[in-house]
Amino acid sequence: MPNASARLKHGRRTRRRRREDPARNELVSSSLESAQQCLFNQDYGTAFVHYLLVLNLAPMFKDFARESFRFTLFKWTEELDSVGRIQDLFDCYEQALELFPADEVILNSMGEHLFRMGFRDEAAGHFHKALKLRPDYPEARENFYRVANWLVERWHFLMLNDHGRNRKYQQAIQKAVQSGCNTVLDIGTGTGILGMCAKKAGAAEVYACELSKTMYELACEVVTANGMDGSIKILHMKSLEMEVPKDIPHRVSLVVTETVDAGLFGEGIIESLIHAWHHLLLPPQRGENEFQEPSATGRVIPAGATVFGMALESISAAGELRSPVSCSPEPDDSMEPYTTERLSRLPGGYKPLTEPFTALNIDFNNVQELEGLSSREVQQIRLPVTQEGELDALAVWFQLHLDEESSLSTGPQEDTCWEQAIYPVHSFVLKPQDELLVEVSCRDAFLRLCSVAVLRDGHEIRLDKRLDLQDSGNPIPNPNPNTEAELCSALACLQTDQNPTKDFCMLECSEMALLNNNDYHQSFCSALAKLFSQLKVKCQNKERGSGVQSGPTDSADSSDLLYVLDVSEGFSLLSLIAASNGHVKAYSSVEKTKQQEVLKRLARSNNVPEQHLEFWLNHTEDEQGMLKRPSREKLWSAIMLDCVETCGLIRQKLMEKASLARCLLEDGGQIFPAKIVVHGMLVESDTLLLESAVQGQEPTLGFNIAPFINQFTVPVHVFLDFSTLECRHLSDSVELFVLDLMDSTANYTNREVTVQATSAGRLTAIPFWYHIYLDQEISVSTLSQNSHWKQAAVVLQQPLEVRARDRVHLAVKLHKSAISISAHIQNTPGQMEQ
Incomplete structure (x- = not known):
């Protein structure tokens, strides 16, 4: 059949046409x-x-x-x-x-x-x-x-840029592998760097696990790029779920991990190591007199840790370190008992009120000690007060013992990527010769420190029983001074309580910080009162013109009530502030039942009628829309928009919400805020560079990591605390952009701004913040000292050298809610991209 192949090719070319199917x-x-x-x-x-x-x-x-x-x-x-x-x-x-x-x-x-x-x-x-x-x-x-x-949280970049930390871990792993630990498990591998250190040191088998899908995929890319994809097995799972031989063929002789946070135990290292000792690690080395081959024993890097603490006063404004976290001795899984700060960067510094003390020692190679940690008896430590000052917090740091010879310290004087854990306490003025009683416990595997008493002149002053209303602040400006005490008592219930009741409500850190922002609430109180006064005068003038007599102004069912809608995200007091003005019906966006109960309790304390405060998200089946007003009601007198995220960014779809809100306002009604003005400044900050990307051209410990993790470099750095940022100011603050929520015709998407440098330096970033104008006269700043907001910064990919008096040209763009900025020096060719 000499022509069969030709017929086969012809058949492939002429496919049968599909029949039409009517x-x-x-x-x-x-x-x-x-x-x-x-x-x-x-x-x-x-x-x-x-x-x-x-x-x-x-x-x-x-x-x-x-x-x-x-x-x-x-x-x-x-x-x-x-x-x-x-x-x-x-x-x-x-x-x-x-x-x-x-x-x-x-x-x-x-x-x-x-x-x-x-x-x-x-x-x-x-x-x-x-x-x-x-x-x-x-x-x-x-x-x-x-x-x-x-x-990819910013601390990943900080840690990879911390050359001292990287080198010490590498040396400890190398020494362990060369002493016989040939099989290694890296728990929480991140970029895979510790596992690669083990393989480079000569380990025969290396396994790694990572819970985050993003970091798991990143580690796989990194390991492949470094030629180790066939020799390091990476698992996308928690170590607590790993089994032998299902996930790894046998027990390993070495576990390496850095699953520790500023409070040491916050990332679950205790639980993961207990599981590892029981299921994944070879037994630990026994006593010196008992024969046991090194290869048949297991060990952990780090080998252990020593935790230190110190009582201190913040030199800056009172309350700087009173963080909204749970410092109750009663365990609560919903909240860590500490926040974090880099003490060396606190504005004004801090004053140690006691000498540093040892709070805890832990041996990670002793499984019995790990298992007994949470059941340890509460340890009471007596600390002599060394100088007079107002007790603001207990600060904690630790020394991580990698092995017998090498350690890492997270202390406030160390130049590391670590912050310190801050335990807020009831404020109290301490004097020399006082003794501070501090209780240390590890219930629920969190390290908990609580200052419980002061010994003065032979008398014990209990701190854990006193109610310090200053800690709660007075976030609701109360128009009725006679209920001030009731209001403070109600607010005190929002704080952690030694004996929580059925009405107890735990708020998130950002929500507690919002509650303590007195300027914010006072500004809203003033702006709302002014608007309501204007609307009532307008209504009275209209009635006089029509010859209609108004009814009693205090009637709860009066037809001319003013209607206010608060669409803030999370917990908000703005609806209660509005309702407390009287003759106002306010609708709150608070969703959680416990938080709604708190608002109702506060409403009763302020003599606000129950029917004047409603929760509109309880009726979403009827509403079917974000800013839709309740049925049978007139248009809104005021709509309060949540415009700025706590992290320092403008909320997504803000302008779309503002456009809709304007359509729902009655004549003379107001959106709050009416306008947002973005301010910024030129700065030089190596810290921002280190937190934004892996720096330099050299491989990290000889490994090619930077190109992969730097894919997650973002042009805008969020959750920035400008007051504690290590930076040099290269200019005065300038207005960058304006968002007008009441007048859409006044808005734009691009703006050119020229800034004159006041100092020479390397321009690395432009931090920005907001002046939020509730009306033309009343405003709040997200940069103020007691603000609950953080700031953000555009970080330049390449620093720009500037001289004093140089004119730096900024091209500012707003797309949706994202701000971008590019910079170049005028009369200098080329433009430095953000």
């Missing part, structure tokens, strides 16, 4: 028509089903129907979201991505839903895919930057 075509045509009719009738669920049918039966319509299908998908999933049908929502997105797997808009939108639901790893994957498909897609880029701040 019934199928009719179904596609009628379904497409039905989809369009359902869209017209706003029946998005049915329209979505019709589109699925059409596009599955007739893929040739994909380009034609893409925009309408997207619109239908987004409207239908909004409805599903509003009624809590989350699984159905994600099913719709999965069906959409089966049809359009390379649609960057659908990928980005699904990522946004995932992020709001708390699935940050999955959200990042969708944003990253969208960016790969369309690198200039600004929405996906902004979303990826926001997610990157969560997924």
